[in-house]
Every structure is written in structure tokens, then in C-alpha cells.
Amino acid sequence: MGYEPRTVTRIQQESKKTLEDFVVQECPVALVYNGISHVVMMATPTDLVEFAKGFSLSEGIIPNLHALYAIDVQHSELGVVIEMKIASSAFVQLKLQRRQLVGRSGCGLCGIESLQQFEQQLPQVATAFNPHWLNQIEPAVKNLNRHQPLTALTGAAHAAAWVEQGEIKAIFEDVGRHNALDKLLGYLAIQNIQVAEGFVFMTSRASYELIRKCAQFNIAMLATISAPSTLAIDLAEQAGLTLASFCREKRFALYTQIQQES
Incomplete structure (x- = not known):
């Protein structure tokens, strides 16, 4: 479900009201x-297969889903364990990273040994930017709220959406913005969706991860509701990715140079 009922006492001036709310x-x-x-x-325990596959791909642990042989999701009182069997070549590369990542926020930096390693990790976007995507931001903004049931119930989830022709084709929610994106990316990979056909739209700020x-x-394009960070802008420029933030129905701000569709 992604949410649980909890008892809450709401206080407004001199009045108190105890009720059940969704968290x-x-x-x-x-x-x-x-x-x-x-x-x-730390994640919302929904769409965990998509999450695990998206994380494995977006972190470069596996080159494609063919290198992921098996996946098993195990729930317990302590949390969730996702066991994956990957190709030996991918596992060798994973061990060579020599990184300690337990407890990280999804930032992708914890444990690297130098700034040079950080710079080398950034891939270059080969997909051509489509200028028509900019016209599709407004209809996507208009339809975004009705596609976020978890946010409507709890007010505490980020959403990552896939937009084609101004329509939200898929959307995933999570307490963490990077988790929501990994769930969406896993879905795109599972469904073999062509990334040249659309762009990612997120309800969060634009952070570098x-x-x-x-x-x-x-x-080729990421659009966000909230502001970008300076590092996000810099990395978007280096990667050749178009970044649009502060997206509203009638306006948005472009932070990277637009490359015309080839």
C-alpha cells in the first residue's frame, strides 16, 4: 500500500481533535x-521489483536486465531484503568498486576515494533532445496531482513520472525522490520503453543524483517542480541533459543549453 493508519492529535489554537490519519x-x-x-x-516498500532493477541499472551495477538472472523479495519485521543473482562479470566489477554504501541517501558518492572518481562516473547522454517536449510540460503539470494517490493520502511522497506527448504514461511514488526515480527507471527497462519518446518529470527538486x-x-530531459542545485545544473550541462525546473502550468525555467533534435 505504501501507507499505514496512525492516530494523530490535531491542535488548532485552543481546540484538539484526535483522529486516524494515513502516514x-x-x-x-x-x-x-x-x-x-x-x-x-530507506524506501517506501512498494514496486520493489521495479526499484531493485532500476537501482541496479541506474547505478551501473548491471549493464542491462539480461545480466540480472533472478530476483527474490523477502519481507520481515526488520524491513525488506531483495536478493539478486547477477552475471559474474557484473559482480566482479561491483566488488572492484570498493565502496561502503550501507545507510547512504542514494547520493552515489559515499565511499569513493577522490573527486576524479566522481567526475568519471557521469555518463554522456546520446539521446537527442526534442524541443517539442517543452510544450508538453504544461499538460503534464495539469494532470500530475490526480496521478499521485500516495501523496494525496499522506502528503509525504515524491513522484517520478514518464511523459510522452504531454501525457503521463507511468508514475511511481516513494518517500525518497531517488527511489521514486529508480522505480520509474526499472519500469521503463522492464517494459522496454524507448527513452527517445519522452522525458522524466519529478515533483521534487532537481538534485545531482x-x-x-x-x-x-x-x-535527454528532466523536468522538476522545485528548484535545482548548482551541482545538478553543472552535471546536466556536462552530460548533455536538458534540465527544466520550477515547472508550473504557464511557466518553467531552463537551466541547461537546449540541443536541437538531430
Whole structure:
């Protein structure tokens, strides 16, 4: 479900009211590759297969879904464990990273040894930017709210949507923005959706890890409701990714140079 009922006391001036409210779920999700625990993420425990596949691809752990042989989701009182069997070549590369990632926020930096390593991790986007996507931001904004049931109930979830022709074709929600994006990316990979046909639209700010994950998937444009960070702008420019933020029905702000469709 992604949410649980909890008792809350609402206080307004001199009045108090006790009632049942819905609160977004958040729990530890351990991603295990070939028997080795790689990372523990704090996430909303929904769409976990999409999440695990999207994370594995967006972090470069596997080059494609053919390198993921098996996946098993196990729930317990402590949280969720997702066991994955990946190709030996991918597992060797994973071990060579020598990174300690348990408890990280999805930032993708914890444990790297130098700034040079960080710079080398950024992929280059080969997908051509389509200028017509800019005209599709407004209809996507208009329709966004009705596609967010978890946010409507709890007010505490981020959403990542896939937009084609101004229509929201898929959307995933999570307490973490990077988790929501990984769920969406996993869905795109599972469905073999052509990323040249659309763009990612997110309800969050534009942070650098979102840029990196989109670039890893060869996605040419990211649009966000809230503001970008300076690093997100810089990395979007380096990756050749178009970044539009402060997206509203009648306006948005472009932070990277637009490359015309070839």
C-alpha cells in the first residue's frame, strides 16, 4: 500500500481533535547481489521489483536486465531484503568498486576515494533532445496531482513520472525522490520503453543524483517542480541533459543549453 493508519492529535489554537490519519511507509530495504549485501536504502516498500532493477541499472551495477538472472523479495519485521543473482562479470566489477554504501541517501558518492572518481562516473547522454517536449510540460503539470494517490493520502511522497506527448504514461511514488526515480527507471527497462519518446518529470527538486541516474539511462530531459542545485545544473550541462525546473502550468525555467533534435 505504501501507507499505514496512525492516530494523530490535531491542535488548532485552543481546540484538539484526535483522529486516524494515513502516514507514508518508510523502511530499510537491503539490496543483496550474489549473496553479498551491497546497500541498505530507506524506501517506501512498494514496486520493489521495479526499484531493485532500476537501482541496479541506474547505478551501473548491471549493464542491462539480461545480466540480472533472478530476483527474490523477502519481507520481515526488520524491513525488506531483495536478493539478486547477477552475471559474474557484473559482480566482479561491483566488488572492484570498493565502496561502503550501507545507510547512504542514494547520493552515489559515499565511499569513493577522490573527486576524479566522481567526475568519471557521469555518463554522456546520446539521446537527442526534442524541443517539442517543452510544450508538453504544461499538460503534464495539469494532470500530475490526480496521478499521485500516495501523496494525496499522506502528503509525504515524491513522484517520478514518464511523459510522452504531454501525457503521463507511468508514475511511481516513494518517500525518497531517488527511489521514486529508480522505480520509474526499472519500469521503463522492464517494459522496454524507448527513452527517445519522452522525458522524466519529478515533483521534487532537481538534485545531482537524479541527473546522474537519468544520464545513465540516456534520458535527454528532466523536468522538476522545485528548484535545482548548482551541482545538478553543472552535471546536466556536462552530460548533455536538458534540465527544466520550477515547472508550473504557464511557466518553467531552463537551466541547461537546449540541443536541437538531430
